[in-house]
Every structure is written in structure tokens, then in C-alpha cells.
Amino acid sequence: MKIVAGKVRSLGHRAFYLFLLRRWKFIAIVAIVVWALWYAERWVPMDYAPFAGYAVWVAMLVGGALIFLVVFRAFLEYRYYTYAFTKDAFLMTYGVIVQKEVAAPYHQIQHVVINRTVSDRAIGVSQIVIYLAGADKEESQMKIVLPGVGKKKAKLVQGELLVRMRQKTWT
Secondary structure (H helix, E strand, O other), X not given: OOOOOOOEEEOOOOHHHHHHHOOHHHHHHHHHHHHHHHHHHHXXXXXXXXXXXXXXXXXXXXXXXXXXXXXXHHXXXXXXXXXXXXXXXXXXXXXXXXXXXXXXXXXXXXXXXXXXXXXXXXXXXXXXXXXXXXXXXXXXXHEEEEEEEEHHHHHHHHXXXXXXXXXXXXX
């Protein structure tokens, strides 16, 4: 795979699982609450049994809708995370409602690190961290994080950034 300047690239398809994995606690809590309501239905007095049945169905519908919204949000987050190599800078765009575009001029890049946590390795993705030069910036602005990139693609992006960084530094 060759990296072409100007072409907008999206994260790998496994990045969706990474964004979904970040929200697993919420999904698990909703599922446990719905299961607990369903299980507790058998202890409701007979006078209120029909209402308990409706309450369980409403809880299942609301829980299902919440889980769907979480999965949909993870998909949108995955879908709108893009990056591109331009002539002068590395561009990263993210955000669904408010889109942010971060540009890292090649001459400001100090080094590029590939991080792989246990969950990243299980999914088969890497996190690219690009450290930028600049003393007047806050620490959060001194690095750019590109999550959910495949292992091979991460190596390619790291290599391309280092090549372009050296070209801009020495010219």
C-alpha cells in the first residue's frame, strides 16, 4: 500500500470495534438493569403482574434503543475520523456534529510513536501519537493521537511521517 499525498483516508474497519469497546460499560449496565427487571418480575404481587409485564417490555425497548444509540454513535465516530497527507502538513479530521481539523506541519513533528494496549492488540489496531515541537502550547496541543489504525497501516503512516519530517527539516 502506497501513501498518496492529498488522499483522505479513514481508519481501518477494526477501529469501529475500538470505539465500541470504549463504551462497553454503558452497554453492560443497561443489559444488566433490563435483565434484573425481567428477573424481578416474578416477585411482583399478582394484582400488579400485568403492569410489571408492561414495565419490563418498556425497559427492554428503552434499553434496546439506548444500546442502538451507543452503537450508532460509535459508528459515526469511526466514520468521521479521517486523516490525510498534504504537501506541507499531516491533517486529521474528527467529530460528528462539530468537526475539528488538526494540522501538524511536518517541520514541527518531533517524533512519532505507535502505542498498542492489550485491548488494541486483541482487536488488531494501533494508536499513533505524533509529538509536536512548540514551547508555547499546552501539553494536550503538543501531540496528535490517531486511534484505531491497523498494525501495518500504522507502520506505513509512521514511516511516511518520518520521511516527510526529515525532508521538511533538511530543506
